[in-house]
Amino acid sequence: MPQEASPIDFPGVIHEGDLVVCGQATAEPVTLTEALMAQAAHLPPFRMMVGPLFSDTFSAACAPNVAFQSYGVIGNARRLAKAGRLDVIPSNYSAFCADFASRRHKADVVLVQLAESGRRLSASLSNDYVIDAARGARLVIAEINPDAPFTFGAEWPEDVPIHFRVAARRPPVELASPPLDDISRRIAAHAASLIADGSTLQSGVGRIPDAILSSLSHARNLGIHSGLINDAIVDLIERGAVTNAEKGVDSGITVANQVIGTQRLYRFAHENKEVSVRPTSYTHGQGILARINRLVAINSALQVGLDGSVNSETLNGVAIGAIGGQLDFVRGANASPGGRAIIALPATASDGTSRIVADVETVTTPRADVDAIVTEWGIAELRGCDLAERARRMIAIAAPEHRDALSARR
Known part of the structure; x- marks a missing residue:
């Protein structure tokens, strides 16, 4: 013992x-x-x-x-x-x-x-x-x-x-959902248009993923297969938007690798046979992800280049993010029947600089794997586009005040 x-x-x-x-x-x-x-x-x-x-x-x-x-x-x-x-x-x-x-x-x-x-x-x-x-x-x-x-x-x-x-001398750590703002809601409205009924969702933690999830309460027969679940997932389940009925695998089961939220989420997950916290080899495994119907990967970024390259790791040479499961799920969504890989981010940083840039400083998700980029200004559908068309579409979803400078860098 x-x-x-x-x-x-x-x-x-x-x-x-x-x-x-x-x-x-x-x-x-x-x-x-x-x-x-x-x-x-x-x-x-x-x-x-x-x-x-x-x-x-x-x-x-x-x-x-x-x-x-x-x-x-x-x-x-x-x-x-x-x-x-x-x-x-x-x-x-x-x-x-x-x-x-x-x-x-x-x-x-x-x-x-x-x-x-x-x-x-x-x-x-x-x-x-x-x-x-x-x-x-x-x-x-x-x-x-x-x-x-x-x-x-x-x-x-x-x-x-x-x-x-x-x-233990205290309850588990909690992480409450951040409040939504106008920009995250605008991003969510665009991203939601890419998510069909019957899709299976992967999402991360943060204001933009939460905004996208909160915009889907009208959807039907959504599924969850994600690196993590949070309180926003409980909202969708309780509203009937998530049934896990059309996933193709793990029917009726919400699958995640981590549970990150508040006591409300923890009480929901406790001895709940409709929630399965599985090992990474299963939640992020390419063979599993490719079998899921209409897997929609929802991830964010620090920068996206005009060619579609995604940077989620560094700014000005300083590490402030992570590779995490982004590339795992982007590639899994691309392999999934009817899947979509969404990278959603604000067009500008808090200091007013553009997050759509000519060239990213670190490549987290290569341009060859990118599907759709979403900002508050719209959607850039990049899959199958040549570099000139990618640049045109990326500039169109940059903040208006940065578009001329980006056009000059094409």
């Missing part, structure tokens, strides 16, 4: 050079990560692998002996990146997770948040790389959170040992 321990004496278990992996996003085991950071000054130098951060556990000033790593810069991870404390591994999310399964990335210590139902355990809010990281780890410490939902599909494998159990 795993030992009950509270608090963990990390100086006794962290070795010099260890790779410590913790659950990401809302699956962060905050009781454990807060204790780790509180004791970090007494620990030897080690590496810490994090994903999106939505807690305040890790600050730029904390733990100078800790080298942070991630597959992207999402949420509060930007604080670490801005301070030069975060090394980014530029990898598609599917490949990043697979690298733990293959032991390319080998964890020494794994910190995980679990839900418990009877004698069963579930990874609850995320079925990502943590289980595979735990398979080869020297030490696995589980934070058992009574407020975390027990989700099907994410059951903790019996062959992966848990060495210590700790009682």
Whole structure:
């Protein structure tokens, strides 16, 4: 039986050079990560692998002996990146997770948040790389959170040992949906015109994906197969827009890799057999995605070039985003019967500069994979277009004040 321990004496278990992996996003085991950071000054130098951060556990000033790593810069991870404390591994999310399964990335210590139902355990809010990281780890410490939902599909494998159990001292991290604004609603109105009844949706976190989802309450027989689900998905299910009846796979089931939202979402997902939190090899697997009917991938970007190349990673040489699952789902949607791959973004940044540019500084999704780009000014349908026609269509959806300058760069 795993030992009950509270608090963990990390100086006794962290070795010099260890790779410590913790659950990401809302699956962060905050009781454990807060204790780790509180004791970090007494620990030897080690590496810490994090994903999106939505807690305040890790600050730029904390733990100078800790080298942070991630597959992207999402949420509060930007604080670490801005301070030069975060090394980014530029990898598609599917490949990043697979690298733990293959032991390319080998964890020494794994910190995980679990839900418990009877004698069963579930990874609850995320079925990502943590289980595979735990398979080869020297030490696995589980934070058992009574407020975390027990989700099907994410059951903790019996062959992966848990060495210590700790009682959670607070509910799971929550991430509320941001308020919608006029620009996101205008973008959503254009994007919604590309989404037919019976489509299966993938979307991310943020104002624009939420706006697009909220504009679909009139739709019928939508399905969900996504890297994540949030509160906006619950809205669509409760309004009857999502039935998962026409997906072609997993009929009647909402499929996701992560659950990111509020307690309302967590209560909805708890022991709900119509929600399945599946491993990345399934949610992002090209063979699965190609079998889904009318898969519509909804993703955002920092910049899009006149040739259609998409940048979701860097601005002015600084990492502020991630590859994530964007390319996984773009290619999956392109392979899906009747699928669409939508990249939606505001035409201008907060400082007034154009987000439609002559050339992107980093290519996240290559121009050969791009389908439709959407801004508040319209839709640029790029699939099958030559470069001259792509540039013309991209300029047409740029902000009017930037169109002349972009035309001069063609």
